Amino acid sequence: MVSQKYSKDEVVEDSVSVLNEFQSMPRRTKSHDGKMVCPKCSSFMTMGYDEPECISCGYADYAFTGIKKRLNKRLISSATKHIFRYIGPYPNLFEKLAYVKVVRVGHRAVFAVTCPFCGDGMEQFVLSGKRGDKNEKRYFCGVGHRVSITPRPEGSFGWK
Secondary structure, three states: OOOOOOOHHHHHHHHHHHHHHHHOOOOOEEOOOOOEEOOOOOOEEEEOOOOEEEOOOOOEOOOOOOOOOOOOOOOHHHOOEEEEEEOOOOHHHOOOEEEEEEEEEOOEEEEEEEOOOOOOEEEEEOOOOOOOOOOOEEEEEOOOOEEEEEEOOOOOEEEO
């Protein structure tokens, strides 16, 4: 084995250039699909408790400041009021809209329907003896109006 001798100045100069190169490396890089890549070994990093860390080499990015809070995309907490159009056979009702909100009742998600005729809240009921569509939900208001929320062929909902 042949060993090569370096002068002290060459070693210091070489170590300074390596240090400068390391400091100029990007702290975190992202791949084309948006995942963070480790600057040491170029494998994907996972999020630990407080900072991203590489599971291959153990690198942890302690300069990481925080995570953007994810928007809650759950159906229950969206607080969105949906507008359902009339899909029945009577043309004079095509302009009437039913306003529907998804709410939690116990451990279930149900529709809170506003009557398209009088604007009152509606309660869900089941017609005894009649079999409707299994996805159809029936509602009535205090005045006596009845509305059926039913799925449309394209995936949205309507009322009749």
